[in-house]
Amino acid sequence: MAAEDTTSVTLTWALSLLLNNRDTLSKVHQELDVKVGKDRLVVTESDTKSLVYLQSIIKETLRLYPAAPLSLIHEAIEDCTVNGYHVSAGTLLITNLHKIHRDPLIWANPSKFQPERFMTTHKDVDVRGQNFELIPFGSGRRMCPGLSFALQNLSLILANVLHWFEFETSLDEAVDMREAPGLTCSKATPLEVYVTPRLPAFVYNSSN
Numbered sequence: 001m002a003a004e005d006t007t008s009v010t011l012t013w014a015l016s017l018l019l020n021n022r023d024t025l026s027k028v029h030q031e032l033d034v035k036v037g038k039d040r041l042v043v044t045e046s047d048t049k050s051l052v053y054l055q056s057i058i059k060e061t062l063r064l065y066p067a068a069p070l071s072l073i074h075e076a077i078e079d080c081t082v083n084g085y086h087v088s089a090g091t092l093l094i095t096n097l098h099k100i101h102r103d104p105l106i107w108a109n110p111s112k113f114q115p116e117r118f119m120t121t122h123k124d125v126d127v128r129g130q131n132f133e134l135i136p137f138g139s140g141r142r143m144c145p146g147l148s149f150a151l152q153n154l155s156l157i158l159a160n161v162l163h164w165f166e167f168e169t170s171l172d173e174a175v176d177m178r179e180a181p182g183l184t185c186s187k188a189t190p191l192e193v194y195v196t197p198r199l200p201a202f203v204y205n206s207s208n
């Protein structure tokens with residue numbers, strides 16, 4: 001599993017989702033204004049812990065667009081029974097994370113981008129492999145060892161770019177959300193955005 005690729009595709013989906021859901025984009029900008037402030041350039045790791053809406057956006061992005069939609073292939077090393085199904089030793093198992101994450105029995109409006117669900121109905125659901133309805137990093141002994149590093153990077157990078165810039169698409173068009181086939185869930189078309197500064201000019205000349 002490529003570490004850089006998974007992080008960059010997740011960030012691209014997050015930004016695409018925000019551009020197609022401007023209310024959410026405004027709300028996360030408001031959160032940054034209140035918790036970080038427009039007179040400071042760098043959002044730090046300790047800031048990101050209090051950015052609960054931003055964290056919900058990351059979870060919702062990983063739910064809708066898990067970077068490895070079919071996870072990695074696993075092989076049963078011995079005969080076992082899982083949930084009433086007999087699995088013989090040697091069976092290759094592919095877990096369809098994309099499908100699990102959009103199960104209508106678990107998720108209301110499963111294909112809708114609703115970060116608020118992680119502050120209300122699903123506030124106790126995390127991505128760390130303990131809640132089987134949301135397992136973008138897999139679960140168990142062979143789950144992604146880069147999970148904490150990835151979550152830290154996703155929060156820091158997304159918080160900083162959102163804090164620094166306003167984002168627009170050409171002619172205000174909606175972002176094309178089609179997915180490209182492949183092991184990693186990337187966009188079928190590149191994301192093109194226009195950025196403009198959103199902080200006062202003096203802040204960009206400071207080093208904090």
Ligand code: HEM
Nearest residue numbers: 001003006007067068071072136137138142143144146150
């Ligand atoms: C958004 C970011 C990422 C996502 C969604 C992700 C997801 C996954 C998934 C689903 C697996 C398969 C787990 C399984 O077999 O059950 C995996 C495995 C793996 N990931 Fe990640 N990953 C991410 C970032 C990273 C990063 C940053 C690193 C390293 C710094 C990393 C290193 C690995 C490695 C080495 C494995 C193979 C583990 C094994 O087979 O024992 N991943 N990842």
